[in-house]
Amino acid sequence: MISVAEAYARVLATARPLPPETLPLPEAAGRVLAEDLAADRDFPPFDRVAMDGIAVAHAAWAGGQTVFPVAHAQFAGAPARPLPGPGVAVEVMTGAVLPPGADAVVRYEDVTIDNHQATINIQPAARAGVNIHARATDRRRGDLLLPAGTRLTPAALAVAATVGAAEVRVARLARVAVVSTGDELVEVAATPLPHQIRRSNAYAVQALLAPAGADVHLFHLPDDLPTLRQGLTNILAAGFDAVVLSGAVSKGRADHLPTLLRELGVEEIFHEVNQRPGKPMWFGARAGGGPVVFGLPGNPVSTLLTAARYVRPWLLARQQPAAGPPGPTPAVLTAAVQFRPALAHLLPVAIAVDALGVRRATPVVVGGSGDLAGLLGADAFLELPAELTDFAPGTAWPAWPL
Numbered sequence: 001m002i003s004v005a006e007a008y009a010r011v012l013a014t015a016r017p018l019p020p021e022t023l024p025l026p027e028a029a030g031r032v033l034a035e036d037l038a039a040d041r042d043f044p045p046f047d048r049v050a051m052d053g054i055a056v057a058h059a060a061w062a063g064g065q066t067v068f069p070v071a072h073a074q075f076a077g078a079p080a081r082p083l084p085g086p087g088v089a090v091e092v093m094t095g096a097v098l099p100p101g102a103d104a105v106v107r108y109e110d111v112t113i114d115n116h117q118a119t120i121n122i123q124p125a126a127r128a129g130v131n132i133h134a135r136a137t138d139r140r141r142g143d144l145l146l147p148a149g150t151r152l153t154p155a156a157l158a159v160a161a162t163v164g165a166a167e168v169r170v171a172r173l174a175r176v177a178v179v180s181t182g183d184e185l186v187e188v189a190a191t192p193l194p195h196q197i198r199r200s201n202a203y204a205v206q207a208l209l210a211p212a213g214a215d216v217h218l219f220h221l222p223d224d225l226p227t228l229r230q231g232l233t234n235i236l237a238a239g240f241d242a243v244v245l246s247g248a249v250s251k252g253r254a255d256h257l258p259t260l261l262r263e264l265g266v267e268e269i270f271h272e273v274n275q276r277p278g279k280p281m282w283f284g285a286r287a288g289g290g291p292v293v294f295g296l297p298g299n300p301v302s303t304l305l306t307a308a309r310y311v312r313p314w315l316l317a318r319q320q321p322a323a324g325p326p327g328p329t330p331a332v333l334t335a336a337v338q339f340r341p342a343l344a345h346l347l348p349v350a351i352a353v354d355a356l357g358v359r360r361a362t363p364v365v366v367g368g369s370g371d372l373a374g375l376l377g378a379d380a381f382l383e384l385p386a387e388l389t390d391f392a393p394g395t396a397w398p399a400w401p402l
Ligand SMILES: Nc1nc2c(c(=O)[nH]1)N[C@H]1C(S)=C(S)[C@@H](COP(=O)(O)OP(=O)(O)OC[C@H]3O[C@@H](n4cnc5c(N)ncnc54)[C@H](O)[C@@H]3O)O[C@H]1N2
Pocket: 180, 181, 182, 184, 185, 197, 198, 199, 200, 201, 202, 246, 247, 248, 249, 250, 251, 252, 255, 277, 278, 279, 280, 296, 297, 298, 299, 300, 302, 369, 370
């Protein structure tokens, strides 16, 4: 049986970059750029007035002139009109081009304007440039602003917009089929018979993966072998990047998936990982392209934790191959934990940040991997190594978000 680290490495080894697609910029929020975007102009592109007021020649003001005739007004969006003379002021609005010849702006709060004459009520600024956002102070034309691989966060999207990227090349979404299996499962809207339960795993996996950049399609297949075979055959041929199955990977007589997947040409990369929950996890890929297949154990806690530990990082790695997926963040245990089996323990925890900024992890009581309500208080899980059995309060361990 392989370790969590080995299983993770084998999963990530299959994460090839996603092919690019071109999208209108507003639709590309949250996506990862597949092209470099450079500054098409200086930032700012002209000497920009930063405060509403009057623009003057600093030399005149510093030389003792306090009263300036006001020639005209320069509004944002109007072409630049120069200062008519060194002793003359122009009214200027924030965002306007600084009138050529002016090199200082005095705020309206610091002047009195009466009958086209401005009187400055403050001491001259020590240097020219006051209240001016000078051309090219932030970035220069040609500077690489957003290299390929950058995620289009709100700030990055604003920069892409300002350099005129009306359409952008971005990694396309990964197409993911999430397939629940099992004859005991009925629709959410159904009233289950005493021996039935409502499906929940596929929704949990969808909720985990969709915000991470997956185009998720949900399916449900019964345990009956011919129907399962036909359904899986169709799903494997439908052009998905990944097929995420929940259930039917353990040792029960209806746990057909490992055998069936092999029969359908999906080669096993591993089956069983040295972890609890999630030990029966299966992973494989179809030779000659086609989707990778995650066979997640069906117990709801196992499904969600293994999806968070393996599937989401695989998805993020495909979007940003150079950066790799974000790793876990350490958190400090608040209570002693003992775990005897020689398995890595994925321990659901509630994370709180203390006054010193330390992330503290309090174990959440989960009554086994069928207790999906037990996860309600958890926002992460610690990965406690298989080699140890006793974990003292105050020790730090990797925490993965849920
Ligand atoms: N003899 C052994 N039995 C089991 C072993 C083992 O090593 N030897 N491993 C146990 C572990 S650990 C787990 S986890 C489960 C995993 O089994 P499967 O992946 O085959 O899952 P199922 O049997 O299909 O289902 C398990 C459990 O989860 C419920 N389930 C399944 N799918 C959903 C869904 N979409 N929504 C809600 N609930 C779901 C299902 O009804 C079962 O109760 O095997 C142990 N057994």
